[in-house]
Amino acid sequence: MGRDASPTFVSLAAGTKDFLRWASHGQGRLAALQAAMNEPLEARQMRLFRQKEVLELSGLKPHHWRTWVASHRAGEVGEVRLTIEEVHQFMEAFKVRPSKPAGAKTLRLVIAQLKGGAGKTMTTLHLAHNLACRGYRVLLIDGDPQGTLTTLCGWRSEAVRPEQTMAAVFERIDSPELIEEMPVQPQKTHIDGLDFIPASLEMIGSDFLVASAFMSSPASARRFYTFIDEDLKRIEGAYDLVLIDTSPSFSFTALAMMWAADGLLVPMPPNLPDYRATLDFSQMMGENVAKLEKAANITKTWDPVIFAHVRSDLTQTTALVRSLSADTFGTHRVEESVPSSSAFVNAASRFRSVYEVTGAEVDARSSRRAREAYDALAQRVLQSVGSVWARQVAEGQKRPVVDSEPAAEPTESASLVGVA
Numbered sequence: 001m002g003r004d005a006s007p008t009f010v011s012l013a014a015g016t017k018d019f020l021r022w023a024s025h026g027q028g029r030l031a032a033l034q035a036a037m038n039e040p041l042e043a044r045q046m047r048l049f050r051q052k053e054v055l056e057l058s059g060l061k062p063h064h065w066r067t068w069v070a071s072h073r074a075g076e077v078g079e080v081r082l083t084i085e086e087v088h089q090f091m092e093a094f095k096v097r098p099s100k101p102a103g104a105k106t107l108r109l110v111i112a113q114l115k116g117g118a119g120k121t122m123t124t125l126h127l128a129h130n131l132a133c134r135g136y137r138v139l140l141i142d143g144d145p146q147g148t149l150t151t152l153c154g155w156r157s158e159a160v161r162p163e164q165t166m167a168a169v170f171e172r173i174d175s176p177e178l179i180e181e182m183p184v185q186p187q188k189t190h191i192d193g194l195d196f197i198p199a200s201l202e203m204i205g206s207d208f209l210v211a212s213a214f215m216s217s218p219a220s221a222r223r224f225y226t227f228i229d230e231d232l233k234r235i236e237g238a239y240d241l242v243l244i245d246t247s248p249s250f251s252f253t254a255l256a257m258m259w260a261a262d263g264l265l266v267p268m269p270p271n272l273p274d275y276r277a278t279l280d281f282s283q284m285m286g287e288n289v290a291k292l293e294k295a296a297n298i299t300k301t302w303d304p305v306i307f308a309h310v311r312s313d314l315t316q317t318t319a320l321v322r323s324l325s326a327d328t329f330g331t332h333r334v335e336e337s338v339p340s341s342s343a344f345v346n347a348a349s350r351f352r353s354v355y356e357v358t359g360a361e362v363d364a365r366s367s368r369r370a371r372e373a374y375d376a377l378a379q380r381v382l383q384s385v386g387s388v389w390a391r392q393v394a395e396g397q398k399r400p401v402v403d404s405e406p407a408a409e410p411t412e413s414a415s416l417v418g419v420a
């Protein structure tokens with residue numbers, strides 16, 4: 001490499017004012033981009049569904065379609081396409097819209113991983129869209145203050161009010177009376193059956209609040225184990241599943257959400273650094289949750305616990321890591337994997353999932369393949385969720401151990417100082 005005879009020195013010094021200026025300038029640009037590419041939240045619409053897709057989603061036959069279309073869309077010229085509401089009405093008309101069985105509980109699935117950028121948010125969004133399209137009632141929660149999921153769901157950050165977010169729930173760790181005043185309200189989305197709790201930066205502050213409440217007194221430490229559960233129980237009855245996206249950390253709020261969850265899904269890109277990060281995640285889960293268990297004298301289990309490869313490509317390292325992860329996590333490492341695909345990136349640049357974009361907007365073939373990958377993963381998740389529901393029905397609605405009050409006063413809260 002050649003070198004200039006007389007190098008020019010350029011200062012790149014910056015201070016807090018610069019950071020604030022960048023944030024405000026960038027937020028303005030992003031808002032303009034969202035306004036240009038992305039209709040207002042209220043005007044957002046789900047794409048329409050063709051006959052083939054509706055029959056695949058519902059498992060019904062062409063004669064069902066003909067009967068329904070004849071009575072609901074009679075006289076229409078050209079190809080009939082259904083809105084997502086109509087897809088669900090079609091399922092309901094023939095009594096095939098799925099839901100949790102009577103006697104089973106709403107299943108809370110948290111999507112977590114220690115390493116940033118592993119694919120948590122993509123996985124949460126796509127599973128939620130898949131499950132809602134299938135007809136399940138789904139509550140999607142952005143539990144990450146970064147709010148990536150919130151942006152992908154079409155929200156502008158300035159439009160999110162803290163009381164609409166989990167910050168309102170986290171605040172109740174030491175103010176249980178507030179639950180009456182302002183229960184967190186899930187927001188309707190443009191997808192029938194899917195509601196949403198957005199995130200905002202205020203949730204970073206919640207972490208200090210939860211941590212200090214946990215340390216302050218045995219009473220509030222005891223509430224750590226139940227306070228999210230209390231809030232979710234108030235709102236989740238109408239849903240089959242609650243999907244929670246988390247931040248790449250073992251913060252107190254992330255741990256509290258994991259504690260409140262029934263199941264855990266860990267997305268894992270099949271490369272060695274991410275495999276190692278997943279082992280670290282496993283270690284941290286084992287150690288930190290064991291401290292929580294010991295302090296409260298409760299044994300916590302999650303069902304299901306699923307490790308799924310996402311952002312896969314076809315390299316030798318991928319094959320190596322796939323075999324290592326199967327060896328390590330056994331049947332918890334599911335075969336279904338999600339390829340690395342520009343379809344996800346292209347859909348995300350329109351603030352959408354691959355379930356929302358149309359063939360006119362992005363390459364139809366690659367987004368169909370991308371959808372099929374999450375279809376298969378969602379199917380696998382549903383198999384294990386179905387077995388949890390079947391067991392609950394068989395056990396006569398006995399709630400998993402997570403919901404029981406801690407038997408003993410927490411005694412070791414101070415030993416959790418290093419958790420966050």
Ligand SMILES: Nc1ncnc2c1ncn2[C@@H]1O[C@H](COP(=O)(O)OP(=O)(O)OP(=O)(O)O)[C@@H](O)[C@H]1O
Nearest residue numbers: 115116117118119120121122248311339340341344
């Ligand atoms: N299957 C995929 N193919 C291609 N790109 C992907 C795929 N999944 C995720 N990405 C991209 O990888 C990046 C990280 O994904 P994502 O935001 O889902 O990760 P994350 O684990 O939620 O990150 P964070 O830890 O910051 O919350 C994003 O830019 C996303 O568009």
Ligand SMILES: [Mg+2]
Nearest residue numbers: 120121144148
């Ligand atoms: Mg994320």
